[in-house]
Amino acid sequence: MRIKAIGFLTAGLNIIMYGSPLGVMKTVVTTKSVEFMPFYLSFFLFLNGGAWTLYPVLLRDWFIGVPNGTGWFLGAVQLVIYAIYRNPKSSTSTQ
Numbered sequence: 001m002r003i004k005a006i007g008f009l010t011a012g013l014n015i016i017m018y019g020s021p022l023g024v025m026k027t028v029v030t031t032k033s034v035e036f037m038p039f040y041l042s043f044f045l046f047l048n049g050g051a052w053t054l055y056p057v058l059l060r061d062w063f064i065g066v067p068n069g070t071g072w073f074l075g076a077v078q079l080v081i082y083a084i085y086r087n088p089k090s091s092t093s094t095q
Contacts, residue, residue: 007063018049018071025081034085042082046075 024037049072056065 011063011067014067015070018045018067018074021045021078022074025078028081028085032085034082037078037082039082042075042078046072046079049073049075 021037021041028034028037049068049070052068053065053072056062056068
């Protein structure tokens with residue numbers, strides 16, 4: 001029972017760790033600029049989540065797989081947001 005309690009606690013904390021950069025996404029979407037969102041953090045978050053998702057798939061360990069799979073997905077979302085807003089849209093004014 002203790003192992004399951006610790007497993008759920010660490011899985012929850014791992015998901016929170018992967019989700020923490022998502023707080024910047026509101027700023028990215030409202031400003032339409034990735035100035036406050038470092039690319040390498042998002043990229044390596046995606047790679048780390050992917051690597052740590054493959055490992056528990058082979059071992060069938062849900063306590064490692066679920067939070068890291070969630071992190072892999074959240075890293076992918078961040079990369080998509082980065083790709084959408086990486087080039088600031090210039091407003092054209094007609095005179």
